[in-house]
Each structure stands twice: as C-alpha cells, then as structure tokens.
Amino acid sequence: xxxxxxxxxxxxxxxxxxxxxxxxxxxxxxxxxxxxxxxxxxxxxxxxxxxxxxxxxxxxxxxxxxxxxxxxxxxxxxxxxxxxxxxxxxxxxxxxxxxxxxxxxxxxxxxxxxxxxxxxxxxxxxxxxxxxxxxxxxxxxxxxxxxxxxxxxxxxxxxxxxxxxxxxxxxxxxxxxxxxxxxxxxxxxxxxxxxxxxxxxxxxxxxxxxxxxxxxxxxxxxxxxxxxxxxxxxxxxxxxxxxxxxxxxxxxxxxxxxx
Numbered sequence: 008x009x010x011x012x013x014x015x016x017x018x019x020x021x022x023x024x025x026x027x028x029x030x031x032x033x034x035x036x037x038x039x040x041x042x043x044x045x046x047x048x049x050x051x052x053x054x055x056x057x058x059x060x061x062x063x064x065x066x067x068x069x070x071x072x073x074x075x076x077x078x079x080x081x082x083x084x085x086x087x088x089x090x091x092x093x094x095x096x097x098x099x100x101x102x103x104x105x106x107x108x109x110x111x112x113x114x115x116x117x118x119x120x121x122x123x124x125x126x127x128x129x130x131x132x133x134x135x136x137x138x139x140x141x142x143x144x145x146x147x148x149x150x151x152x153x154x155x156x157x158x159x160x161x162x163x164x165x166x167x168x169x170x171x172x173x174x175x176x177x178x179x180x181x182x183x184x185x186x187x188x189x190x191x192x193x194x195x196x197x198x199x200x201x202x203x204x205x206x207x208x209x210x211x212x213x214x215x216x217x218x219x220x221x222x223x224x225x226x227x228x229x230x231x232x233x234x235x236x237x238x239x240x241x242x243x244x245x246x247x248x249x250x251x252x253x254x255x256x257x258x259x260x261x262x263x264x265x266x
Contacts, residue, residue: 010105011048012072015064017108018042022053022060023076024091024115029083029214032057032222032230038095042108045099057222057233080237083214090115123163130159130209138205147198151205154186158206173244180207180248188256203249210245212238 022039030038036055039062043051054061058080063073094111097103103111134155135148143151158179165175183206187199216238222231 011064013105013109014043014046014048015051015062015072015074017046017105017112019060019062019074019076020112020116021091021095022055023078024112025088026055026057026060026078027080028087029085029218030088030091031218031225032227033225034092035060038091041099042095045101046105055230057230087115087118126163127156127159131156133209134158134205136205137208138201141201141204143198143201143205146196147201148205150187150190150195150197151202154183154202154206155209157186158183158209162209173240176210176241176244177248177251179210180245181252182248183207184249184252185256188252192256192260207245207249210241212241215241 018039021042022035025035025038026032032055036053039053039055039060040051043049043053043064048064051062051064058078060074060076060078062075063071065071091112094103094108094115098108131152132155135152138151139145139148161179161182162175165178184203187197187202187206190197190202191199215234219231219234219238222228222234225231
C-alpha cells in the first residue's frame with residue numbers, strides 16, 4: 008500500500024474509533040486532519056457526520072485516494088476515546104512512527120469489552136446511588152439496586168440477540184416500573200417514583216444529548232440534529248415504557264396508583 012494511502016487509512020480509522028465510541032464531530036474531524044498533517048499529507052479534504060467519515064487526499068496527484076466509512080451509532084466507550092486522543096497527541100509531537108501508530112490503533116480496536124457481569128453490577132450500583140441522591144431511602148435503594156441488576160441483565164440479553172435499541176428501552180423501562188409498582192402493591196412501604204427513576208437512569212441518553220448540543224453550538228447542524236433526534240427518541244421510548252406499565256397497573260388495580 009502506498010505511504011499516503013496508509014496515512015489516510017490510519018487517520019480515518021482513528022476517526023472511526025472516536026466517532027463510534029462517543030467522540031464529538033469537531034474532535035473526529037480535527038484528529039483526522041492533524042494525523043494526516045503530522046505525517047506530511049497537506050492536500051486533503053475531510054467531512055464527518057454522525058454516522059460517516061468521507062476523506063480524500065492528493066486530488067491532483069498520481070497517488071490520489073478516497074475513503075468512506077459507515078459508522079453506525081453504538082455504545083459509548085470514553086476509555087477508547089481517551090486512548091485515541093493520547094495516540095493522536097503523540098503522533099502530532101512526532102513521537103510515534105506510522106508502524107507504531109498502526110500497532111497501537113489495532114490494540115485499541117481489539118481491546119476486550121467490559122464483561123457483562125461487571126456491567127450488570129455497575130448498573131445496580133448506579134441505580135441505587137441515584138435513587139438515594141434523588142430522595143429515596145436506603146430501603147428504596149436496595150430495591151433500586153436489584154431492579155438495576157435485572158434491567159442490565161435484560162439489556163445484555165437483548166443486545167446479544169440484536170433486538171432493536173428502541174424496543175429494549177421501552178421494555179426495559181416497563182420492566183423497572185412494573186417491578187417498583189409490584190413492591191408498592193405488596194405493601195413494602197417503598198417510594199415507587201424514586202425507585203423507578205433510579206432504575207431507569209441507565210437508559211437515559213445523557214452523553215448523546217450533551218454531544219448533540221455541543222455539535223449544534225459548533226455549527227455541525229446535521230450531526231447535532233441526528234444525535235439530538237436519537238436522544239429524544241430514546242427519551243420518548245423510556246416514557247412510553249413507564250407510562251404503559253403505570254397505566255396497566257391502574258387498570259388492574261381499578262384506580263390510580265399513587266407514586
């Protein structure tokens with residue numbers, strides 16, 4: 008592969024890792040540009056949107072090349088973003104050869120995902136913590152912890168079967184709400200609203216919403232709009248799941264359930 012094509016592939020691959028792991032559009036575009044310049048490529052064009060990268064080099068040269076990468080929206084992994092940022096800094100400082108950069112990028116791409124058991128435990132702790140911070144009692148936090156474990160186990164099982172993210176959000180939020188209302192119906196003396204909020208906090212698209220706002224403020228209206236739409240649809244799905252579960256319990260109980 009010609010040297011310029013290797014540089015283009017490295018820069019675009021680094022941008023792809025940033026983009027699919029939650030990096031902002033301006034960060035991705037700047038990283039791709041700086042990496043190519045660091046290796047001596049100055050005649051290039053880069054265009055980045057939320058789910059794609061388009062790049063060309065040496066449009067008038069004999070070794071001209073173009074590259075397009077489709078980058079579907081995926082899970083957020085800020086550890087990978089930090090590693091790619093560090094690699095790009097070292098490249099710009101001249102401390103990393105092209106071969107070394109290729110090897111380190113491959114290591115980042117091949118990095119093992121967090122184990123499902125760790126994710127389940129972390130979700131339970133997060134749910135319990137937010138339940139308590141938002142006014143729940145320690146007793147409420149215990150049940151929020153258990154529902155958080157159940158929710159993350161459900162999400163992992165659904166993801167392994169390639170179930171739609173929106174369907175998972177609806178069913179997951181309904182599962183947490185139903186569990187909380189069952190505890191209330193059994194006379195456990197819990198605050199159902201605090202438990203529900205703590206349990207569904209893991210579903211909230213906080214990073215996507217913040218990234219969308221940053222992209223919009225930076226003038227990346229297309230990318231910001233796509234991320235904002237994804238965040239809003241996720242919020243709507245959560246609301247639908249919670250509302251459906253509450254309505255079902257109202258119908259089964261013959262009246263309104265106090266939350």
